Amino acid sequence: MRRGYTAADVRAAERPLLDRGLGETLMARAAYALAQVCLRELREHAGGAYGRRAVVLAGPGNNGGDARIAAGHLARAGVGVELVDALALDAADAPALGRRLADAELVVDGVFGTGARPGLPAALASAVAHWREARGQREPGRNTPAADVPAGHRRGPEGTARRRGPRPGTQRVIAVDIPSGVDGTDGTTRSDAADGLPEYIAADVTVTFAEEKAGLLLPPGRVAAGRVEVADIGVEIDTAPDVLSLEPADLAGVWPTPAQTAHKYSRGVLGLLAGSAEYPGAAILTATAALSTGVGMLRVLTAEPARTAVLQACPETVPGEGRVQAWALGPGAPEPERMQAIMHQIAADAAGSTAQDGSARPGSRVPPAVLDAAALDLLDGPLAFPAVLTPHAGELSRLLGRLGEPAAREEIEAAPVRYARRAAELTAAVVLLKGAVTLVAVPSGPVFAQSAGTPWLATAGSGDVLTGIIGAALAAGFLEGASHEDLPRMAELAAAAAEIHGLSAWHHHPDGGSPRRGRELRQGPQLGHEAGHRRPGPVRARDLAWAVRDTLSGLLGA
Numbered sequence: 001m002r003r004g005y006t007a008a009d010v011r012a013a014e015r016p017l018l019d020r021g022l023g024e025t026l027m028a029r030a031a032y033a034l035a036q037v038c039l040r041e042l043r044e045h046a047g048g049a050y051g052r053r054a055v056v057l058a059g060p061g062n063n064g065g066d067a068r069i070a071a072g073h074l075a076r077a078g079v080g081v082e083l084v085d086a087l088a089l090d091a092a093d094a095p096a097l098g099r100r101l102a103d104a105e106l107v108v109d110g111v112f113g114t115g116a117r118p119g120l121p122a123a124l125a126s127a128v129a130h131w132r133e134a135r136g137q138r139e140p141g142r143n144t145p146a147a148d149v150p151a152g153h154r155r156g157p158e159g160t161a162r163r164r165g166p167r168p169g170t171q172r173v174i175a176v177d178i179p180s181g182v183d184g185t186d187g188t189t190r191s192d193a194a195d196g197l198p199e200y201i202a203a204d205v206t207v208t209f210a211e212e213k214a215g216l217l218l219p220p221g222r223v224a225a226g227r228v229e230v231a232d233i234g235v236e237i238d239t240a241p242d243v244l245s246l247e248p249a250d251l252a253g254v255w256p257t258p259a260q261t262a263h264k265y266s267r268g269v270l271g272l273l274a275g276s277a278e279y280p281g282a283a284i285l286t287a288t289a290a291l292s293t294g295v296g297m298l299r300v301l302t303a304e305p306a307r308t309a310v311l312q313a314c315p316e317t318v319p320g321e322g323r324v325q326a327w328a329l330g331p332g333a334p335e336p337e338r339m340q341a342i343m344h345q346i347a348a349d350a351a352g353s354t355a356q357d358g359s360a361r362p363g364s365r366v367p368p369a370v371l372d373a374a375a376l377d378l379l380d381g382p383l384a385f386p387a388v389l390t391p392h393a394g395e396l397s398r399l400l401g402r403l404g405e406p407a408a409r410e411e412i413e414a415a416p417v418r419y420a421r422r423a424a425e426l427t428a429a430v431v432l433l434k435g436a437v438t439l440v441a442v443p444s445g446p447v448f449a450q451s452a453g454t455p456w457l458a459t460a461g462s463g464d465v466l467t468g469i470i471g472a473a474l475a476a477g478f479l480e481g482a483s484h485e486d487l488p489r490m491a492e493l494a495a496a497a498a499e500i501h502g503l504s505a506w507h508h509h510p511d512g513g514s515p516r517r518g519r520e521l522r523q524g525p526q527l528g529h530e531a532g533h534r535r536p537g538p539v540r541a542r543d544l545a546w547a548v549r550d551t552l553s554g555l556l557g558a
């Protein structure tokens with residue numbers, strides 16, 4: 001499990017040590033750890049440290065202090081170090097610095113740390129644009145989508161052909177504590193200039209101190225940070241983390257598995273209302289995913305003709321009503337009246353479990369629900385029963401509008417964690433906001449941030465699969481029903497489902513190859529700007545729904 005702390009909590013933990021006059025000691029420890037990682041990266045990627053070139057970008061605060069001291073360690077190890085005062089940079093210096101950055105085997109980003117506002121000053125951003133462009137020409141496809149480079153900064157290939165630089169793929173960018181331009185607490189960034197210049201410096205490795213900062217787990221900071229290494233500098237944080245990320249190795253400990261004596265009813269029955277005459281496929285995908293996840297029984301309440309389509313694709317399903325331990329409602333535009341009726345019934349049952357004085361009566365619980373797509377459009381206030389909502393940014397925008405706090409899709413994409421949390425408060429539900437990094441928020445408590453996915457997952461039907469996985473997990477995880485007190489556990493299961501969904505895209509083998517198992521699967525994919533060449537190919541939602549079974553088997557050690 002990765003745990004991310006707010007910048008304020010990290011500062012509060014450092015405060016007693018600073019009051020004891022240990023500030024310089026902490027910085028010396030941070031700088032030493034940083035230098036060790038830099039030297040190791042040079043050895044591994046540039047064949048050694050002696051005689052290699054490093055550009056150290058240092059800012060005005062303590063983050064710059066770490067970088068300056070580390071620069072001394074590097075120089076003593078024989079690295080040719082250029083120390084750049086990053087905020088003294090003039091716009092006219094940007095092209096030349098961009099070239100020197102591209103020519104270095106190592107770039108250390110010590111401009112801003114946790115004390116900074118997000119975004120980069122314009123002159124520095126311009127130098128980063130020149131650097132990205134030169135590096136992109138040398139290593140096509142790496143780091144720099146061409147669109148990231150503003151037109152005024154494009155140059156012909158002749159210039160780079162004359163320059164000496166590191167061999168393609170050998171340059172390493174190491175961020176100090178957090179990539180500059182990224183907010184340490186919420187992972188957001190901000191463009192200081194309106195001309196499309198880079199907003200942050202993307203790293204291969206981030207060396208962070210004491211504990212991970214929440215912004216390293218949240219988008220876009222999570223992608224900007226590359227691999228994160230935590231250096232122990234003797235600071236203990238005893239507050240609760242603000243952000244959690246389940247890793248593949250955590251999933252076996254989180255996922256509900258059947259008891260030795262279980263039978264199909266005691267394994268969890270999921271009630272599914274999904275699909276319509278227009279969208280029968282959504283019901284098939286959700287059903288397939290729930291079955292691949294290992295649900296004890298799947299009851300399908302969908303009307304004809306989608307019902308027959310599901311039964312033909314998934315002969316294990318049981319048509320019609322009956323007792324269930326969880327509900328999955330909404331994919332593929334099923335009848336709104338039927339969804340409303342089910343939700344009213346769950347709400348009435350949940351209200352029945354509350355005593356006259358408003359206190360909850362122990363022991364009377366209701367089946368939790370996952371509400372997706374069309375079911376989300378029926379919500380306009382706090383839910384009276386425990387539920388997981390699974391919007392993407394557009395659906396969340398519509399939902400927030402109905403809840404009286406409108407936010408445009410773009411606003412949500414720029415600050416996703418803020419809006420996911422707010423929606424969870426307003427709906428009294430778990431809100432799983434889909435994206436490259438999927439966020440799972442509860443009305444109060446830490447947010448989960450999961451990123452096992454790949455851009456190939458952004459395909460029609462992929463969300464239906466996720467709903468099926470979550471529904472099956474809720475059914476197996478809440479055999480005795482759930483109440484609002486269970487929202488944190490429901491969030492944990494939803495986060496685990498998102499991770500399994502993402503891993504299934506990386507590990508599916510539609511052509512019949514053997515699925516990955518054990519350690520290889522539990523290690524999970526690497527995320528970062530260098531991961532591009534390791535992405536899996538196109539993902540088809542149907543294959544994904546099937547692949548969940550192999551992913552889970554591998555993770556659970558079957």
Ligand SMILES: NC(=O)C1=CN([C@@H]2O[C@H](COP(=O)(O)OP(=O)(O)OC[C@H]3O[C@@H](n4cnc5c(N)ncnc54)[C@H](O)[C@@H]3O)[C@@H](O)[C@H]2O)[C@@H](O)CC1
Nearest residue numbers: 014026027030060061062063064112113114115116117177
């Ligand atoms: N406090 C401690 O005990 C330790 C802190 N350490 C380092 O200190 C960092 C935090 O240091 P600071 O609090 O000095 O903050 P930073 O070094 O992150 O940045 C603050 C400085 O940058 C300027 N600034 C902020 N945003 C800007 C922007 N967008 N454009 C232009 N200027 C901007 C501020 O005016 C200030 O001078 C950590 O990230 C870590 O690297 C480490 O040395 C370990 C010990």
